[in-house]
Amino acid sequence: MNKDHIKVVVCGDDGVGKTSLITTLLRDEFIPNIQNVLPPVTILKNFSTKPYLPKSTILVDTTNDDMGSLHSTLKSADVIWLVYSNHESYERIALHWMMMFRSLGLNLPVILCKNKCDKYDHAEIEASLDRQSEGEGDTKIEDAEFIPILMEFKEVETCIKTSALRQYNVIQAFYLCQRSINFPISPLFDARKGTLKSLAIHALERIFLLCDNDQDNYLNDTELLALQRKCFGKNIDFQELADIKQTLWQVGLDDTHEKLFEVQKGITKAGFLTLNKLYCEKGRHETVWHVLRAFKYTDSLSLDNRFLYPKITVSESSSVELSPKGYRFLVDLFLKFDKDNDGGLCDEELAKLFQCTPGIPKSWSETDFPNSSVINNKGFITLQGWLAQWTMTTFLDYKTTTAYLVYFGFEEDTKVALQVTRPRKFRRRSGKFYRADVNDRKVFSCLVVGKPNSGKTSLLESFLGRAFPEKSTSTDNSRIAVNSLELKGGKQYYLVLQEYNEDDEKTVLKQAQKFSECDVICMTYDSSDPESFSYIIDLFDKYGESIKNMPVIFVALKADLDKQQQRSSLQPDEYTDSLSLDHPLHVSSTWLSSLNELFVKVTEAALTPAKFTPGLTEEMKTNNDIDYKQTAVIIGSTIGFISLLSFTLAKVYRASRHN
Structure with a gap:
């Protein structure tokens, strides 16, 4: 340091x-x-x-x-x-x-x-x-x-x-x-063995991979010139470049008999390591450090935390989203590694994409990536799913995003890849405290709660455009899903749906912090199960104080099955009337129109919370209401349109880059 x-x-x-x-x-x-x-x-x-x-x-x-x-x-x-x-x-x-x-x-x-x-x-x-x-x-x-x-x-x-x-x-x-x-020599070079140290090798190998833009395992002249400009702020002298090539050509092979240089292709990874080893042997380790520090390495040969985790001021009720620069970089990264141009990243392509990082983020593995986002029929993450996954990651833990942007080789300060929303505003009317309308956010989270086997998992699968399973898909695990939707007029939003198992769900409902981060609560029940709605009433009775200031939507799932009278103190319509909320929306994972209507309503609830806050009268809601009745929605993964559009735009973008 x-x-x-x-x-x-x-x-x-x-x-x-x-x-x-x-x-x-x-x-x-x-x-x-x-x-x-x-x-x-x-x-x-x-x-x-x-x-x-x-x-x-x-x-x-x-x-x-x-x-x-x-x-x-x-x-x-x-x-x-x-x-x-x-x-x-x-x-x-x-x-x-x-x-x-x-x-x-x-x-x-x-x-x-x-x-x-x-x-x-x-x-x-x-x-x-x-x-x-x-x-x-x-x-x-x-x-x-x-x-x-x-x-x-x-x-x-x-x-x-x-x-x-x-x-x-x-x-x-x-x-x-x-x-x-x-420019200490000791972290780089073992003088007694005459070799680079393992951490130096690891760092230099990562730098080689980042500079190998065409991924052919060679650094050609163009890539070497770009490396020189990044590290030293000037173009490399062509005689110096020729001398470097001549030196590597004369050495021939490294200790493992790998080629160091090929005339038509350039310097190999072994050649790049050998070149830096020669700098250390000749006392020119300052040159090696200029390269390492240009890629944000510290004296301990770890990436500098100041770049991995820059200081960003985020108030308690604000959220963090990707900026246009952040999205542009992630699009370019996806296209760079989609070598077969099929609009999806296969396992091999995904492995190559993450080879300059510690691996797939831990939070992704914990949420069943890539099944948490949009995948194609082969199970590979699509461009739409890739962007949605990073949108969710930024929303839930922006520090993971800034760190991985550095790992991926983002050139600028990672703060420019993010944007912080304004703190959430609140209103008080007739003694009722509620959230004000939102106009600067594009990412919203929705907590999906309800009795086990009520259809929550199928709802999340449908949100990601997955085929409805013939048998019920119950799960004891918590789930998360993220996807984009586009409202008429071109406004794009992202929804993050979270489902918890019964034990975790009750734990979450007790945590006030979770509610401050959540935008909408979706109360679901199985309309074909007469015991399902009473579970919702019990939740409201136990956790009503936490829920009462939140936007809430009631949803009757499995609406394609025979509707049953609910064994509860009040029927669903009566209960929602008592809360001054809309009657439950009847949804089936087999009815695309009902799914579209639900996701529009979730977005509407996030944008205009007053309309969906329990206990607010119609007069109190009127001034905060936005008319979405004429607004059409396209749920990308549900009908496959956004996936097709993303793939088409990717091809057009590639063609423009080559021309």
């Missing part, structure tokens, strides 16, 4: 030039006569144009006069700048200094610096300074005396030669200290 500031402790034997290095860094010139030790200095500016550097760096000079104070200072460091200048001080690196660090239990990067290298010719120094100012060149300078130290002490991240007198590599040495914190 990037820090606001880092502390660099400069240490080494007396007389090696520690204080001169700091002074030259600060003054940009060599000062011959200086004090023995400087107080801590905070540097606010950076000596590099590279991103991810700290806002400030604290440089701490040290003296060896007080070892207790030195030990305390070292323990507070983020990185150690260890300096030597001659053979004697070089010998003490291994025998004294590195042993001291280990005895103190320090697990810090060490930048080893050979100072007083004043004998380089002027041209070489100028060339090195030019490379530094342009951000070019390898930051690790090879020298025979560095190799034993690097081999023995893994804490030593890199070595460099400097000259405070000639101002040679001073800025570069300081930058190496910063880089060791902001």
Whole structure:
């Protein structure tokens, strides 16, 4: 994780030039006569144009006069700048200094610096300074005396030669200290084994998959150029691209004998991993980190929670929906992975779509995906069902949506893929408290309650366009279903229907929070079962205080069967009259028109709650009423129209993209 500031402790034997290095860094010139030790200095500016550097760096000079104070200072460091200048001080690196660090239990990067290298010719120094100012060149300078130290002490991240007198590599040495914190090598590369670490491999493999837009398992020139622009903000130099290809061609195969590059196709996944491994071996791991951070990875090689779960203010009575940008991205994602263009994602296509993520969301598995949404006759999720599923996910748990948008490679801040509705407004009239009309929401939830075997499950299946089963479909499990509907005039809404088993249903009815999230309660009973309606009356008697301010619809299911007189204190029509509500709507899963009428009514209840709130008189409802009598509805999955339309639009969109 990037820090606001880092502390660099400069240490080494007396007389090696520690204080001169700091002074030259600060003054940009060599000062011959200086004090023995400087107080801590905070540097606010950076000596590099590279991103991810700290806002400030604290440089701490040290003296060896007080070892207790030195030990305390070292323990507070983020990185150690260890300096030597001659053979004697070089010998003490291994025998004294590195042993001291280990005895103190320090697990810090060490930048080893050979100072007083004043004998380089002027041209070489100028060339090195030019490379530094342009951000070019390898930051690790090879020298025979560095190799034993690097081999023995893994804490030593890199070595460099400097000259405070000639101002040679001073800025570069300081930058190496910063880089060791902001671009650490240890999470990426195991120097002893000479291999990338497993978490780095996993992250780079995911990046490869995200960049492989045509899914041919190769990164072609176009995809490499796009990767370069995303990570470095500029086009790749074609000579550099040629050099990369030549390097991989020369290596040939990786350790598992996989090809790294093919001339006509591009770089393979093995080649991409090998390339990043070579960067680490050559001390250019900063390049690897630029790639990783462009894809929102932290130093621990996990995706940054700030991007997965951005802070979004959602009031208690507001809801979260997908924005047009969110829907557009999800449509493009579906079309990208629907390789056979059949309008559905088969198991293999779905597996490939989720391969850059932790897998199908847990909440989806718990709600029997894909059966919770619209599927085709092969059981594959359709475009309509895909969008409906994400609409429901966003409505119920928007954090899952933001996280998966990041996993899928959404380029922008995920907050732009969402929109938060205004807080729900309430009205009070004649002492009655009820919800006001809604005009800024497109997603509504409906809680379907009723006696077991009353037909709730069949209702949910019908809502998703499934064929009505010949035998009764009772279930002991809770169910959820989501689908879209389009009202006349082109306004599209989504309904989320939730059914609970008897035990869960009573638990939910006791929870006030569930009611604040719910838009409509659908009270169902089996019109052919004389014992069914009394269950509804009992619910109202027990939980009426929670229900009385909610929009409620009464529905008589299995209306195609013989209607039975209900064994209850009041008949359904009488009971709804006592609540000033419409008489029960008679619905059968075999009557499409009745289903259409029900789903229109649920939408109407969500948009104009007063009309469906128990206890409101007709006069109180009038001012809040909207006339839906002339409004036609198309329930997409019920009659198959939206599925056909989605598939047709998908083909048209594909054709336009190819042209």
